[in-house]
Amino acid sequence: MLGHAELITRLALAAIMGGAIGFERERLLWAAGLRTHMLVCVGSCLIMMVSAFGFGDVLGQPAVVLDPSRVAAQVVSGIGFLGAGTILLRGEVVKGLTTAASLWAVAAIGLAVGGGLYVAAIATTILVLGILAGVKPLEEHWRGRMQTRELSLSVRRGSMTIDTLQEATRERSSRIRQFVVRPGADPDVEEVTVSFVRLSRQSVSSIAQRLRDNPAVLSVDEIDPAKS
Incomplete structure (x- = not known):
């Protein structure tokens, strides 16, 4: 079972990582911005910890089998409804796919933090920020030429x-x-x-x-x- 300090640390770290990615979306005035990304990341982190450590009192009981990966899988698939809400059709152009993908990635980061995979979560946060902020100018340049x-x-x-x-x-x-x-x-x-x-x-x-x-x-x- 996690101690209180470790539990709070994981939730706070999830909020920081989700907020870092959400700030980039907020800067571009997307509906799913800072608060949305923070909430998704913190919520995913909490769900992962509940799945992994929240049923310790029933362990050892007959016919009780715990599989934390089942809850994680539900988060990954369930985040789709929130991502779908950020996708808009403006004329013949679809907008919001990148924000939907960032929400999906933030949910994964929250699961990683909840599972104690700090290095993987931090590395993913850096990579996602690099993709959102660093690759965008290259993408716009290529689209402009095309x-x-x-x-x-x-x-x-x-x-x-x-x-x-x-x-x-x-x-x-x-x-x-x-x-x-x-x-x-x-x-x-x-x-x-x-x-x-x-x-x-x-x-x-x-x-x-x-x-x-x-x-x-x-x-x-x-x-x-x-x-x-």
Whole structure:
């Protein structure tokens, strides 16, 4: 049986570790933030200790078999309902998956602390914080490069062909995903939409400037993918 000091130490350590991860989510203003992560971690820790040490008075009784792993398994599966509450569908984009995963990881950290696996719990906390805070800039950079970017052009009728566009894009011509020409409001004007993939904003801006230098191009607008 655990002593009172050890019991309180484990609960406090679980609160600190859950709070460290929750603070990162709170910083980004997610619904499941500091308090939610702390509560999940402390609750998981307590459940693990109850499972492992809370039935000492019935040990040795006939037909009594204790399996702490069964309670731990229920925590891992039961945390799913809380994680599901953080997942939102905004238009066609799913948001909150990372926060749901962090809640799941925090529950595991709480179980580890409750089981006395301090090194594993501390190492996992550091790794989770590194993933949430450190990998995010790399992920955003990669997503930014993979985003579809568009240019909207107004040109003189018949002046914009795929060859003209490839000349303006130069070595980036292989990144052209779509080239659409539509009649404009003026019979002598056409509206052109060009989509690019895996191009940075700077590259698209450079292409737009070269197109503006073409006398047949009346206007060029860059479409922000975040607002389209």
